[in-house]
Amino acid sequence: MDSSIRMVEDFVxxxxxxxxxxxxxxxxxxxxxxxxxxxxxxxFNLSQIKALGIDGLTNYFDMNNYSDIEKIYYSAxxxxxxxxxxxxxGKSDDGFQSLAFALGMxxxxxxxxxxxxxxxxxxxxxxxxxxxx
Numbered sequence: 001m002d003s004s005i006r007m008v009e010d011f012v013x014x015x016x017x018x019x020x021x022x023x024x025x026x027x028x029x030x031x032x033x034x035x036x037x038x039x040x041x042x043x044f045n046l047s048q049i050k051a052l053g054i055d056g057l058t059n060y061f062d063m064n065n066y067s068d069i070e071k072i073y074y075s076a077x078x079x080x081x082x083x084x085x086x087x088x089x090g091k092s093d094d095g096f097q098s099l100a101f102a103l104g105m106x107x108x109x110x111x112x113x114x115x116x117x118x119x120x121x122x123x124x125x126x127x128x129x130x131x132x133x
Contacts, residue, residue, distance in 0.1 A: 004070060007041060011074050018081055027089040031082065038078045042071050046082055049075060050097075054104045063112045073118055076105035080128065096132065103128040 014037040021030035035045040042049065052060060061068035083098035106125050109118060 004067065007070070007074060010040060011037065011077070015081065018085070022085060022088060027085055030085045034078050034082050034085070038075055041078070042075050046079060046098075049079070050101055054101075054108055057105070057108060063108075066115075066117065069109055069112050070118070072105055073109045073121070076102045076109065076124070079105060080124070099128050099132055103132065 014033050018030045018033050021027070021033065035047075038049060039045045044052065049057075057072060061072060063069065079098050079102035083095045083102060086092070086095035086098060103125065106121060106128065110121050110125065113121065
């Protein structure tokens with residue numbers, strides 16, 4: 001099976017669990033799922049990705065390799081989900097921090113997605129920008 005397809009399947013499966021945990025107000029479990037998901041996608045948990053920063057992403061990942069760009073994209077989606085969990089548990093500052101980082105990641109992907117293969121990227125960017133402003 002193509003690794004890209006497996007990554008998408010894993011992402012969808014974990015996000016379904018995260019939605020369940022959010023609905024049950026089990027935020028610690030939701031955050032743990034997101035951390036593990038991001039680690040399986042990128043090799044880093046969410047706090048490590050934040051510590052790496054946007055510039056660090058460009059140094060660590062090959063921005064000419066579509067597979068690496070896709071990893072950043074799904075990591076950004078994971079970061080966006082982390083923001084939602086933070087908002088739901090009343091941690092707005094953490095939520096905005098995660099949203100801002102997700103926005104930076106989405107913009108990085110857009111900059112390097114020369115073939116415009118990632119559908120919905122502009123919509124992700126616009127949603128976050130409207131939430132931040």
